[in-house]
Amino acid sequence: MKKILWLLSGIVSAFLSGMFLYEGGKLFFWFQDRRGGALVLAAGCAVFVLFVWSMIRFFGEDSEAAASSETDGSGEAVEEAGGRHLLLSVANEIVFGFAAGGIVLYLTRLQTTLLAAALGAGVVLLSVMIAGIKLAVLALGKSKE
Amino acid sequence: MKIKQIMISAAVFLWGFAAAAGFREFVWDRFVVPQTVGSTVEYYADDPEVTARLWFQEYFDQMKGWKVPYEYRITDAEIDQAEVLDDLEEPYVQLDYTVHTASSNAQIVQNLELMTTDTRRTFTGQMVLHFADNGDGTYTLDEKMRPVQYQIMTPEFQEERNTPQTQHYKIRTDDPMTYYIENGVLYVTYDSGNTLIEVPDGYEKVCGRGDGRYNELLNPNGYIVTEEFTGFVAGNDLLYSLDQGQSWQTSHISDYPNLAESFLSRTDGGYYVTFAVDRSLGNDYYATFFSADLKNWESVNSKEGGWSGLTCSFWTKSGTGYYAQGESLYMTPDGGESWQQIEIPEAEEVTSRLGFNPYDTVEQMYEKDGLLYLVVGQGDDGDYVKDGNLMEALYSSQDGTVFTFVEEIADDTPEEAG
Numbered sequence: 001m002k003k004i005l006w007l008l009s010g011i012v013s014a015f016l017s018g019m020f021l022y023e024g025g026k027l028f029f030w031f032q033d034r035r036g037g038a039l040v041l042a043a044g045c046a047v048f049v050l051f052v053w054s055m056i057r058f059f060g061e062d063s064e065a066a067a068s069s070e071t072d073g074s075g076e077a078v079e080e081a082g083g084r085h086l087l088l089s090v091a092n093e094i095v096f097g098f099a100a101g102g103i104v105l106y107l108t109r110l111q112t113t114l115l116a117a118a119l120g121a122g123v124v125l126l127s128v129m130i131a132g133i134k135l136a137v138l139a140l141g142k143s144k145e
Numbered sequence: 146m147k148i149k150q151i152m153i154s155a156a157v158f159l160w161g162f163a164a165a166a167g168f169r170e171f172v173w174d175r176f177v178v179p180q181t182v183g184s185t186v187e188y189y190a191d192d193p194e195v196t197a198r199l200w201f202q203e204y205f206d207q208m209k210g211w212k213v214p215y216e217y218r219i220t221d222a223e224i225d226q227a228e229v230l231d232d233l234e235e236p237y238v239q240l241d242y243t244v245h246t247a248s249s250n251a252q253i254v255q256n257l258e259l260m261t262t263d264t265r266r267t268f269t270g271q272m273v274l275h276f277a278d279n280g281d282g283t284y285t286l287d288e289k290m291r292p293v294q295y296q297i298m299t300p301e302f303q304e305e306r307n308t309p310q311t312q313h314y315k316i317r318t319d320d321p322m323t324y325y326i327e328n329g330v331l332y333v334t335y336d337s338g339n340t341l342i343e344v345p346d347g348y349e350k351v352c353g354r355g356d357g358r359y360n361e362l363l364n365p366n367g368y369i370v371t372e373e374f375t376g377f378v379a380g381n382d383l384l385y386s387l388d389q390g391q392s393w394q395t396s397h398i399s400d401y402p403n404l405a406e407s408f409l410s411r412t413d414g415g416y417y418v419t420f421a422v423d424r425s426l427g428n429d430y431y432a433t434f435f436s437a438d439l440k441n442w443e444s445v446n447s448k449e450g451g452w453s454g455l456t457c458s459f460w461t462k463s464g465t466g467y468y469a470q471g472e473s474l475y476m477t478p479d480g481g482e483s484w485q486q487i488e489i490p491e492a493e494e495v496t497s498r499l500g501f502n503p504y505d506t507v508e509q510m511y512e513k514d515g516l517l518y519l520v521v522g523q524g525d526d527g528d529y530v531k532d533g534n535l536m537e538a539l540y541s542s543q544d545g546t547v548f549t550f551v552e553e554i555a556d557d558t559p560e561e562a563g
Contacts, residue, residue, distance in 0.1 A: 010154075010157055014160065014162070015161040015164055017158075018166065022166040023169060027250075031216070031248055032250060032497070033249050051161070052154070055157065
């Protein structure tokens with residue numbers, strides 16, 4: 001099921017980033033609108049990160065599932081699997097943050113360059129911050145144990 | 146990731162990219178450019194300004210949204226000023242407006258007839274509209290024009306145009322050796338106007354047009370005022386002085402009448418005069434005459450088909466001839482035996498800024514410091530101004546065949562005098 005979701009995410013992000021990259025490229029090269037084109041291209045690149053991650057997860061899902069099932073139940077192995085799961089979940093948040101930042105950048109491209117870039121970067125930073133807090137809370141919980 | 150997986154990923158992305166691009170192009174292709182003349186607006190009160198405002202809103206609303214291609218897409222349009230014009234029998238409405246576009250590109254400026262401002266993606270525009278009442282509460286836009294086109298239609302302009310008037314000009318201050326006309330007398334000066342030397346009967350002979358008017362603005366390639374030679378084309382004669390205006394002679398060029406513009410050039414080998422010798426179906430046909438001694442004149446070969454509608458004719462010191470018909474420029478290196486067309490490149494920086502090339506008429510040529518200069522103006526319908534000045538494009542050439550854009554210059558027509 002997860003595998004299908006990652007494939008869907010890949011297809012959607014391929015379409016979305018393709019749309020932004022095509023539109024940005026047309027603005028940049030065809031219409032010679034350098035600023036507008038660069039912003040939309042940047043939005044396309046941000047969404048493209050999600051596409052790459054989706055494909056990595058899509059192809060890696062089988063091996064991850066196999067690795068989980070193969071754990072021998074020892075404390076060390078369970079801990080290792082948990083750590084890997086945690087890292088993947090943090091990476092997911094950052095990557096989706098990138099995609100969201102790209103979409104925000106596209107939607108706000110008609111504002112001033114500074115505002116659009118700040119809003120796009122803000123969304124990415126927010127996702128990184130949330131991932132960081134999540135990691136910190138887990139690390140704190142572990143140290144208490 | 147394995148190679149196979151990378152290939153599959155690339156294929157998925159390429160599919161996504163192609164699908165997105167196709168989708169975008171399909172949507173943009175379906176966009177229909179909103180109709181202007183012929184479009185109908187519903188309004189139930191006979192107020193042309195309100196009708197115009199309503200039409201304006203409906204018209205520009207059709208250019209908003211993601212389905213509109215970037216050569217038409219706007220984000221907002223607002224009327225800065227609306228004025229009902231009542232110079233004609235029917236009221237017209239002039240709208241001055243500001244448009245905010247979704248992209249800053251030359252095509253939208255051209256498509257929507259906009260003017261650039263200092264702010265990105267913000268443009269201004271002007272239009273004059275006339276609506277026809279359909280009698281059922283709807284109005285159809287039957288005329289849309291630029292303000293200058295409306296002004297031409299007004300009775301005041303028509304009256305001014307139909308009244309024979311002689312326009313007077315101030316003396317040129319940027320050229321120490323030039324001509325000057327005051328109170329119906331033609332003068333020449335060699336010291337920026339400090340000393341004015343009268344040209345005997347010059348005003349009547351050089352400026353008279355035969356319809357009661359006088360042309361006091363001589364075309365820049367139509368006369369020569371230098372210390373060695375001063376000359377004016379006076380009908381089908383050349384009125385000239387070799388001693389800085391102290392004495393004047395007349396040389397009869399041809400028996401053909403001079404029917405329109407005339408051009409005069411001095412080369413190392415002699416003198417070239419070009420003037421319209423015939424007129425048919427609204428076209429002037431030009432001939433060129435050459436004299437080495439200012440006594441005997443011989444006809445110079447024209448290109449096949451002859452010359453009509455000349456806007457400039459100039460012969461360089463070395464004897465290369467140039468003839469311009471609007472934006473087409475021809476050159477003869479051998480006294481009219483052979484002709485070749487010269488390409489005048491567009492002024493890229495101007496075209497990209499304005500979205501169109503306003504310069505389409507070769508107006509003047511001259512030599513200076515070993516270079517050949519070409520001034521390309523906007524023709525009779527030119528309205529591109531900068532800092533209040535009508536602009537022209539200056540080109541230069543080292544070899545006389547390849548011209549490059551130098552800069553925009555203000556039209557140096559002398560100021561009108563009262």
